[in-house]
Amino acid sequence: MKTAWRDVGVGLLVPAALVLVWHVVTYQGWVNAQALPSPEAVARKWVEYLLPLQPYDGNGSWLVWAFSGELIHDAIGSMYRVLLGFAIGAGLALPLGLAMGASAHAYRLFNVLVQIVRPVPPIAYIPLSMLWFGLGNPPAIFLISLGAFFPVLINTIAGVRQVDGIYLRAARNLGASGPTMFLRVILPAAVPSILAGVRIGIGTAFIVVIVAEMVAVNNGLGFRISEAREYFWSDKIIAGMITIGLLGLAIDVAMDRLNNHLLRWHRGLES
Amino acid sequence: MSAAHIEVKGVSKVFGTSVVALQDINLDIPRGQFVCLLGPSGCGKSTLLNAIAGFSPPTSGSIIADGKAVADPGPERGMVFQEYALFPWMTVADNVAFGLEIKGMPKADIAATVDRLLKTLSLQDFRHRFPKDLSGGMRQRVAIARVLALDSPIMLMDEPFGALDALTRRDLQDELLRIWNEQKKTIIFVTHSIEEAIYLADRIVVMTYRPGTVKRDILVDLPRLRDPSAPEFNALKRELGQMVMEEQQRHHNDELRAAAVD
Numbered sequence: 001m002k003t004a005w006r007d008v009g010v011g012l013l014v015p016a017a018l019v020l021v022w023h024v025v026t027y028q029g030w031v032n033a034q035a036l037p038s039p040e041a042v043a044r045k046w047v048e049y050l051l052p053l054q055p056y057d058g059n060g061s062w063l064v065w066a067f068s069g070e071l072i073h074d075a076i077g078s079m080y081r082v083l084l085g086f087a088i089g090a091g092l093a094l095p096l097g098l099a100m101g102a103s104a105h106a107y108r109l110f111n112v113l114v115q116i117v118r119p120v121p122p123i124a125y126i127p128l129s130m131l132w133f134g135l136g137n138p139p140a141i142f143l144i145s146l147g148a149f150f151p152v153l154i155n156t157i158a159g160v161r162q163v164d165g166i167y168l169r170a171a172r173n174l175g176a177s178g179p180t181m182f183l184r185v186i187l188p189a190a191v192p193s194i195l196a197g198v199r200i201g202i203g204t205a206f207i208v209v210i211v212a213e214m215v216a217v218n219n220g221l222g223f224r225i226s227e228a229r230e231y232f233w234s235d236k237i238i239a240g241m242i243t244i245g246l247l248g249l250a251i252d253v254a255m256d257r258l259n260n261h262l263l264r265w266h267r268g269l270e271s
Numbered sequence: 272m273s274a275a276h277i278e279v280k281g282v283s284k285v286f287g288t289s290v291v292a293l294q295d296i297n298l299d300i301p302r303g304q305f306v307c308l309l310g311p312s313g314c315g316k317s318t319l320l321n322a323i324a325g326f327s328p329p330t331s332g333s334i335i336a337d338g339k340a341v342a343d344p345g346p347e348r349g350m351v352f353q354e355y356a357l358f359p360w361m362t363v364a365d366n367v368a369f370g371l372e373i374k375g376m377p378k379a380d381i382a383a384t385v386d387r388l389l390k391t392l393s394l395q396d397f398r399h400r401f402p403k404d405l406s407g408g409m410r411q412r413v414a415i416a417r418v419l420a421l422d423s424p425i426m427l428m429d430e431p432f433g434a435l436d437a438l439t440r441r442d443l444q445d446e447l448l449r450i451w452n453e454q455k456k457t458i459i460f461v462t463h464s465i466e467e468a469i470y471l472a473d474r475i476v477v478m479t480y481r482p483g484t485v486k487r488d489i490l491v492d493l494p495r496l497r498d499p500s501a502p503e504f505n506a507l508k509r510e511l512g513q514m515v516m517e518e519q520q521r522h523h524n525d526e527l528r529a530a531a532v533d
Contacts, residue, residue: 169326170356174370174421175346184369188360265360265401 037235046071046239070224071243077220078209079247081137085144086205090198092145093152097197100153101160101190102182114153122147122208126215140212140220147208148201155197159190192266199255206248221247275299275335276457277323277425282332284318284483291482292318293329298476298485302424303455307462307472309511311519315483316461317429323459324350324427336425346370349418353430355410357402357417364389364398367416374421388416392446408439412446419450428460432467444470448495465511469504470497477511480518481525487514 019039025031026038033041049071056065067073099106100114122143129139163186171185213222225240277300284293292315300306308316321327323334325344334341336348344350349370357366364385371381389395392412402410411431418426432440448471451458462468468475469491477487493503 166352166354166356167358169344170350170352170358171369172326172344173324173346173348173350174417175373176369180373185358188358191360265403267359267403 034232034234037238041235042238042242045233045235046242049236049239071239074219074221074224074240075243075247077217078213078222078244081140081144081212081217081220082202082205082209082251085141085209086148086202088141089145089148089205090152090201093149093197093201094156094194097153097156097194098160098187098190101157102186107157114150118150118154122204123211126212130216135216135218137217139216140209143212144205144208147204151200151204152194152197155193155200156190159193159197160186162193163189192263195259195262199259202251202255203248206251210244274301276302276304276337277459278333278335279319279323280333280335282319282322282329282334284315284322284327285330293322294482294484296332296483296485298488300457300459300474302457305451305458305460305471305473307460307468307475308478309462309465309468309475309515310478310483310486311463311480311515311522313522313525314478314480314518316463316478318483319478320350320427320429320459320461324348346374346421347423348425348427349421349423350427350429351411351414351418351431353433355402355407355414357410357413359402362399362401363394363405363413366402366413367420370417370421384420388419391419391450392416406439407435408443411435411443415443415447415450419454424456426456426458428458430461430463433462433464440467445496447471463515465508465515466499469493469507469511470499475511477514478518480521486518 022036022039026033026036037045050069052065052068053070054068056062096110100110101107125143125146126139129142133139133142167185167189168181171181176185209220210222213220214226217223221240221244225237225244228234228236228240277298279296279298279300282293282296283291285291296319298306308319310316318327322329323336323341325341325348328342341348358369361369367385367388368381371384376384385398386395389398392415394409394412394416397405397409397413402413405413414431432443435443444467447458450456460468460471472491474488474490476485477489478484479486491507493501493507497504499505
């Protein structure tokens with residue numbers, strides 16, 4: 001535990017140095033404050049952005065008031081879209097990937113379509129998504145699902161197809177076939193690859209949510225930083241970007257935990 | 272019931288168009304016999320074992336085990352692989368239990384059988400470990416327990432101790448002999464170690480390098496446990512060593528020829 005905290009401390013050295021340089025550069029007036037506000041200004045803005053707009057008036061729940069800040073609303077809005085979009089995208093990709101991985105027939109049937117559609121970046125669907133779904137959550141969630149869909153699909157297919165033949169032979173020797181073979185052998189053997197896809201998928205979903213909010217939604221972190229640009233609020237832009245970074249980090253840590261738990265049997269993972 | 276527990280009749284196996292891995296193999300293996308298939312790599316001994324296991328049917332000829340023609344792999348011919356082939360996502364106990372679950376054995380019986388087998392193979396302290404946390408020797412113990420759980424009369428072993436160090440290997444050989452002695456299974460054991468074959472087998476089938484045929488089929492009638500330093504042991508070792516080296520030399524020449532063509 002001690003070493004863990006020490007590692008965190010060491011890891012914070014470089015960011016701290018960067019903030020120091022940033023401070024010096026802005027304090028000395030070497031750059032236009034409009035283009036790059038001081039770290040203190042950004043921190044102030046971040047707190048202001050985090051806290052509720054009005055003082056507590058005694059009406060209603062204190063908790064509701066405490067969470068009424070703009071940043072919290074934006075962060076919850078963005079996370080909601082990421083999670084819902086990811087759930088839809090991954091929820092569709094997983095069964096299709098398992099089918100395409102396990103059945104040569106399904107693979108032949110869908111592979112050409114997948115290979116043609118896959119290289120189109122989700123961002124390229126923005127115009128179409130707005131034509132189809134208008135503004136607000138529907139186009140954003142459509143784009144995010146799309147972003148999450150392909151990484152999960154491709155990794156699930158690969159995971160199932162690349163199950164080591166020795167496991168299949170051993171399982172057949174023990175009498176396994178049909179659903180038992182699939183659920184107890186093929187699926188667990190594919191889990192490392194599927195989880196790698198989930199990780200890429202949620203990362204993509206997080207990128208897409210920011211872009212989608214910039215063009216199609218009027219709240220969320222992506223919307224907020226793009227709105228701030230219109231008013232030249234560079235401190236708010238950076239405060240928003242820092243929040244995006246922290247949320248991304250939180251997702252990554254959560255994924256890491258999930259990985260370590262689900263793959264506790266896997267070689268090379270010690271926790 | 273016929274005398275032979277496993278009958279291999281006129282089995283040939285051709286890979287592609289020209290590689291004759293097995294050519295007209297005939298073997299009658301009586302119930303309870305411990306047979307070693309011995310030969311250099313490329314002699315088709317693993318191919319023959321895989322055919323008996325049902326993984327890869329012969330090109331021609333037939334294999335009859337326990338009175339039934341072999342068509343598919345199945346738990347009545349349990350196999351122990353050189354690379355252990357344990358399921359890494361299952362604990363030791365779950366690996367051993369898997370075959371029994373497939374059979375549909377009641378839960379309480381599975382637990383009792385797993386307990387007994389883990390004890391037999393000195394694995395009881397490892398039951399909740401995953402395979403990645405075990406040494407090679409321990410993994411192969413689990414693989415043996417997994418096959419013993421099937422309670423099949425036939426046990427097929429494909430160089431099971433090939434990747435183990437000498438001491439662990441001897442340890443597991445003795446363990447295997449003890450189990451075989453108690454359960455009198457018919458065992459077909461593939462190895463390229465002459466000493467291992469003499470140490471274990473009732474009968475040694477020496478195979479030729481491509482095409483794989485039976486070069487010699489001898490009974491080993493030395494009393495067990497055998498002493499590898501005894502003169503009879505060494506006399507047999509010398510005799511078998513010459514045969515295997517002849518085949519190894521053919522293998523080597525073949526490789527040189529192939530290299531010269533490239």
